[in-house]
Amino acid sequence: MSEYLLELDQVTKLYGTVIGVNDFSMQLKPGAYGLLGPNGAGKSTLLNLLIGQLVPTRGTVRVLGENPRNNMRLLKKLGFCPGFEGLYSSTTGLDWVRLLLQLHGVAHSPATERAVECLKLVGMEHAMNRPIASYSRGMRQRTKLAQAIAHRPELLVLDEPFSGLDPVGRAEMTDVLRDWIGQGHSLIIASHVLHEIEALTDSFLLICGGRLLASGTASEVNELLFDTPSEIEIDCSQPHQLAGALMQEELATSVVVEKQLTGGERLHVRTLRAGTLCSRLPQISTAVGVSITRMVSADDSLQALFNSLLKIHRGEL
Helix, strand or coil: CCCCCEEEEEEEEEECCEEEEEEEEEEECCCEEEEECCCCCCHHHHHHHHCCCCCCCEEEEEECCECCCCCHHHHCCEEEECCCCCCCCCCEHHHHHHHHHHHCCCCHHHHHHHHHHHHHHCCCHHHCCCEHHHCCHHHHHHHHHHHHHCCCCCEEEEECCCCCCCHHHHHHHHHHHHHHHHCCCEEEEEECCHHHHHCCCCEEEEEECCEEEEEEEHHHHHHHCCCCCEEEEEEECCHHHHHHHHHHCCCCCEEEEEECCCCCEEEEEEECCHHHHHHHHHHHHHHHCCCEEEEEECCCCHHHHHHHHHHHHCCCC
């Protein structure tokens, strides 16, 4: 048994002359991971390679140490929530989830009990006996999640599971997935909406153009970007003096002093060398007699990180 959840070695997937995934290599241990990238980045292709729906043109894919292609033993350990609508419209939600459990070899009665349990968990108890054709898109998303977790898989693979959900539905599904992760299960979730991933895990893979741009936690990748263009907020006793000193030392490309509602002033600094600026700031502030009380990145979310990585990928930085 492999110690790794996923192992991809130089995986490329071609659709004719179109590249879906390009020379992709990674090893991930069990845990929860977000797969982030813009639409068309290759997220769905990668997920379909993981579940064995697609075969790589080149390279090897291993999930829980095994080749996923036509591997029924492995597929019993995987739960998949696809991005497409693959539900039978005339079937009820309960019948659908129960049927998929029976395909896993569960008898009718325990399959019914488990299907009801999972549909309740995702908030579909009130509509589970209605035909799927009457469901909203958000309700269909909930039903797909119910079938994905019903057979208690080791790894849950989700492709844009929040699509079509209203804010309440997003919050409820987030709670379900947090509980799943909290029970020690593994999760791969693909999304192009960063805050959806941040609400679940800080371990992520950033992809664009079918290539892996970065992987790790936000703080680990931010360390790699420490000397890329950044914007920093500084609260200090004399922001104008500090601004002048940073410009004189050529550590800032622009500075703006902004008045705060509390009556104080905040210095906004744009720099091409955040790491150098931070290492030299104590010496500079002491030299000009400035007392610094606060310093943070102007945007420390994954959005800023993601934007920087995309610019590097496009050769803009």
